[in-house]
Amino acid sequence: MEAVKQQLRKGPIVASLLIAAFVAILSQTLLNVALPKMMESLNVSSTTIQWLITGYMLVNGILVPISAYLIDKFSTRHLFIAATGLFTVGTLICAVAPGFEVLLAGRLIQAAGAGILMPLMSIVFLTIFPIEQRGKAMGMMGLAMIFAPAVGPTLSGWVVEHHSWRVLFYIVLPLTVFGLIYGSFAMKNVTKLSSPKLDLPGIIFSTLGFGGLLYGFSDAANPTEGWNSARVILSLSAGVLFLLLFLWRELKVEKPILELRVFKYDMFSLTTVINMIITMAMFSGMILLPIFLQTILGFTPLKSGLLLLPGALLMGVMSPVAGMLFDKIGARWLAVFGLAITTYTTYELSHLTVDTSYNHMLLLYTVRMFGMSFLMMPIQTAGMNQLPQRLNAHGSAMSQTLRNVAGALGTAFLVTMFSSSATANGTDQIAAAHIPQAEVVAFDKLLASGQLHADDKAKFVETLAAANIDPQHAMQMIEFKREATVYGINFAFEIATWMTVAALLLAFFVRRTKPHTENVTVKEGTAVQA
Template sequence: MYEIMDQPNHQIKKGLLLFVLLLGSFLSVLNQTILNVALPDLMKQFEVSATTVQWLSTGFMLVNGILIPVTAFLMKRFTTRQLFISSMLLLLVGTFINAIAPSFAFLLIGRMIQAAGAGIIMPLLMMVVLVVFPVENRGTAMGTLGLVMIFAPAIGPTLAGFIIEHFSWRWLFIGMFPLVAIVIALAAKFLVNVSETSKPKLDINSIILSTAGFGALLYGFSIAGDKGWGSAWVLICLAVGVLFLLLFCWRQLTSKDPLLNLQVFSDRMFTMTTIVNVLVTMVMYADMILLPIYLQSSRGYTVLETGLLLLPGALINAFMSPVSGRLFDKFGVKPLAIIGLVFIIVASWEVTDLSETTSYSYLMIRTIILRIGMSFITMPITTAGLNALPKHLHSHGSAVSNTVRQVAGSIGIALVVTIMTSRTKSYAAELIHSGNVQSKSQLIIESSILGTSDAYIFTVVLVIIAFLVNLFMPKKSVSKQEKIIEEREHHTNSAVES
């Protein structure tokens, strides 16, 4: 039997509850993105390649993607308070390991533990918003959530650049440690439960299948840059990944109590918003990796200069998020998505012809355009998909949405780094044969810039596909069942008040 939530919705202090949850979420997102601008420095310090160092990002996101399906089970089994504090404790342990990491392997382990904590937080936060806010206010609530979630990666690169330039990358984690501890203390004092709990069984086989599937697929994409797409090992990894994911999907569709309820995809709005979300997420994370590598490795900019270039666009993205939330409540998702995707297509196309003379200000303006586009689409498209589902599928919808976004982001990073690496090798060979380069350093820089441009062409293709999918998206995004229930509750409350 279900245990009734600690407090009914009208008694929950929404502001205090969201404040504590958003603080924790802010730190988890900051941890996810703060190392992106430091990757070129870490490549030198630990003497690893781009395809190896990118695992600090893809590994983090892969663990997120593997664990998020389990959150639907965890949100049924444990209270909001238990889940949040547990996730923050994992974040604390991972942060400590990262701060003292003596080698790249230890740093990667610390990142994985951090990811285990961070993977629980975002689905939990979305579920809380769906529970405590009515349909007509969710766009605004998700917009506020987006403000905080986007503000973290907005200040992350600049903050990381300043700390690395004046201290050491280790201080990124040393400084984070007390902040996470403070959030744990606040959660212990103020956090309440907002959902019903039960005692479902955990499907271990589903976890094994999803872990093997996502892991093999991502590993295959990651090593393709070094071994080549025709490598037997790459093809085996990709084939094994696809096979295990198909078995995972089959098990979810045939199970009475699935780990991840794939019935959410029977709703057309949820399916189409998820496809758009996947494609846009791949583009967003690809840019967060490609641009710092280009700026620092090919152009010689410092980590701080890279962070400062990214800052204006990210801040505009953050402050536009509440605005896009209100516009979503008023106009719906489709017009916002069209506007956002047009901005993203333009911004992505503008970096498909990079050179050694592409100006700093040009790249800053282009990044601002990209981030404006992202603000029109990221939270509205997620909210529209979840709104389309009935209440009993909210936790599964949140878990599915976050799973595919994290996996898409990690695969997007692996793919663009692979494309960049393989195209860089091809261009280097062409330049050597042509005899147009004067030195080894010039060869490396020029071939790397051309390889990065080709990787950006791939992102343009992804956004164009997202735009075409969006054209066929339904206009309405609210579950009929939920709308009827909320109308009944509204009439009941009005009758009681009168």
């Protein structure tokens, strides 16, 4: 196997995977900013359009756990072509979709391709690079995974301001076609094939378990649903039930589709927990800062994206550097250094005010992303390095699956903390000002219906008068709501700060490891190391 590694031309293989991964992640992040324009163009509700994001996440989350089976069953090249081909077909369908239903179908096909592609990339990198070069290799992988989300929102904001949302897919399409054609020639078979038996009950339990959890957490983050929604409770309950059945099945069956015994390796388990915490904390910035920038500071989506762009680009540039440092000094002190910066900047972000300046926000976010550039890939690589080669596919699938669940849980939890604390603070301020409850109810109805236009003073006063609301009280309530929003954002960032403190403490226990060796019996009385 080592001789095969030496003979491989790694450059073309790496380039194929990075191109395909970049396009897949770019497509995933492009739509967030474009959803309002797409909602208007397709004439659908906000709940309906959100399925373009939720559906993508569900299909992606369902496919990742079974990716280990696919990687064992099919050759690297065939799996790459199938995954990239699916993504290309899905992109084309999205670009020409006449309505929402066809557009959603295209997104789900895209997600199927991406759900296979991302774990495949991790396995190929771990296979073709020796352990002393894995940090640098995973750093290159991190470059594609970070650079795409950096440019996605900004590019999307500019496109939807000047062109149709379809242009987003027309931008992605030639890139994915190029990746498919180039990869068809450059990709080589690098993984060992076996003949794993398809565990159909395991796939069903996995699909319903992870799908139920991801959907439930995603729906809980929706302000119109929340944790008390019957649909959220049913989804989470079903998810937990089928996940327990999946765990029972995988521990019982001889050839599981997702090997849970990866958790008997202590460093893999520790780094997986740390990365889940980091994922939840990272989502605090991704979710809460756009709310602050657009709702409180009044920035356009494009201007918000531009403020976040330098930090994301710096994180992408630093990812290969962090990988090279990992090869020299290991993950512990990189993680401690990165988490110390992340903890401090997250704490600073919990002290925002309505007067916080643009430059202060830019500096804080950029420094925060600098700290995070030393975290994800080095910590994940430290854990994966402990696994024997036969468990690489299972470890990668498990790690990515749990990060998906952590992202969905982190989003739902932080949004809930933000909205509940903001609502409570706003209610307290209004009560302290002794504003009549009838005016509060009428004012909330006007806000929800979009009938208030503060930029047109005459119409603003006329609308208030028709609803029997004192204009002075209305101005107070507007200011209270702004202050309550800031309070809620700060409270959510306080929680995220404690998350990063927990991860920082755990980082001190990360240590260097080498792949575990196992004795595999080939003949009676004879054993070899694997």
